[in-house]
Amino acid sequence: MTIARKLMLTMTAMGASAGQAQEAVPVAGQLHNAEAIAGFLQRLPDARMAPLSIIQIGDSHTAGDMITNGWRKAWQAEYGGAGRGASAVGRPYQGYLTWGVTARQSANWTVQAAFGRQRRADGPALGMTGFTQSARTAGATMTLSADSADFAFDRFSLCGLTGPDKGAVRVAMGDVAQDYSFAAEQTGAICYDTASPAPVMQVSITTQSERPVDLTSWESKHQGGGIILANMGVIGARLGHFARNDDAVLGVELRHARPDLLTIAFGTNEGFDPSLKIEDAEATLRAQILRIRRLLGYDVPVLLLGPPDAASSRPDVARPDMAETTTCGNGWAVPGNLARMRQMQMRVAQDMGLAFWDWQQAMGGPCSSSLWVAQGLQRGDHVHFSAEGGRRLGEALARDLDQARQSLGK
Known part of the structure; x- marks a missing residue:
């Protein structure tokens, strides 16, 4: 049988x-x-x-x-x-689902993926999420919002690719605003940490110039x-x-x-x-x-x-x-x-x-x-x-x- x-x-x-x-x-x-x-x-x-x-x-x-x-x-x-922890930046594809937090982004981002139709052989490097989001214009935005107080956060990390031509972003988190540059002599990656004195429900990212920005992951958590x-x-x-x-x-x-x-x-x-x-x-x-x-x-x-x-x-x-x-x-x-x-x-x-x-x-x-x-x-x-x-x-x-x-x- x-x-x-x-x-x-x-x-x-x-x-x-x-x-x-x-x-x-x-x-x-x-x-x-x-x-x-x-x-x-x-x-x-x-x-x-x-x-x-x-x-x-x-x-x-x-x-x-x-x-x-x-x-x-x-x-x-x-x-x-x-907290919610690390995830892919923004909304890398239609139907992207996250419990506890919600991501939004403006239209001027492009996606590189490890697999599928968004995969480009000559695209930017990928990190642990399998997605890289890229912008080549000033004023491109993304937000990450907690869906409830349980996922409010006072610590936020943003990781992206570095290189001689890279641009910068502004991270705004409650009363804290910080500019981070991804420009570096060598290509590679870096993760920046932002702290707020009190838990917040949302963080925003805005590109500061037309120089390329390639973001690979972000993380929200609380102390x-x-x-x-x-x-x-x-x-x-x-x-x-x-x-x-x-x-x-x-x-x-x-x-x-x-x-x-x-x-x-x-x-x-x-x-x-x-x-x-x-x-x-x-x-x-x-x-x-x-x-x-x-x-x-x-x-x-x-x-x-x-x-x-x-x-x-x-x-x-x-x-x-x-x-x-x-x-x-x-x-x-x-x-x-x-x-x-x-x-x-x-x-x-x-x-x-x-x-x-x-x-x-x-x-x-x-x-x-x-x-x-x-x-x-x-x-x-x-x-x-x-x-x-x-x-x-x-x-x-x-x-x-x-x-x-x-x-x-x-």
Whole structure:
């Protein structure tokens, strides 16, 4: 009997016994090799006194901020919130979503991206967000506003590219206004910090001349303790696209952010590629972890999120010829390469000393996406999540991490 058939029979039996359809409830206990991030978990109870920073890089699941927002809200309620953290500057694409803060910008900015139609081979260098926003005129503006008092901030950071021809911006934050120049003898990157004596709800950036300004990330937070969870996602991206981010820029931004935990959440786009070369995906995963740690200058604890349960109705993507493919019924199947990606990530996590959260099993296993879709928790594409679905899974991840901390005796 296939895994999918077992799952369907189990759900049917449970639903019948309850007199109604089975509810999609996350399955607890999906964190593996928690010892790899024990040092980070040990510090959680003291986060209100010593803030902790988490950076997640990933694909559209991370860009959409559904799961990360569920995790963020759960932990900021439990351990205190230190702000929204770093993100891409402005609104790099239509439909860009951020929970807790809202960005706006004038029309005279252009975008360079690590992936997709906004990608230009001759475009400006990229940093950790995978987006660079450029202006070549005076008076180009951007604003970042807190959506509520919970995300008011008194610390703001702005990172951008440096070089001999670069221009300057004015940062206005409450009663504080400061001009920052990106002109430098050598090309590279720099991050500027602005502080306000009292929390503010908005900061604005204005270019000061026609000299080029290229901004790569910004960060809002407040002085004191709590959790910061920043999501750096690019729609459609694979981890290999992260390699396009410039070492010099990425290094400056990472060292400025100094994450206490790095979360890597790729695998869906790789798994939906029918011609996936798993050995290349593994080599990329290993190389990018080593690269990030080298640029940071310390062995940041790493948590891998395996790809969620997802399905395709296209045989060329699902690859029914592969033994790893699971048929779910109604024309949907979990691609065999998605299973191979998850297995590879688990193997690498064990080998490199990384923690691993099994997102697919947290949903209920292969073909569970059908139930999540039916209950409006996952989109009709059987890939992306609604806000409610993301909240449930983000909270489930937070609970698994908390349980691991308690089990480790911390």
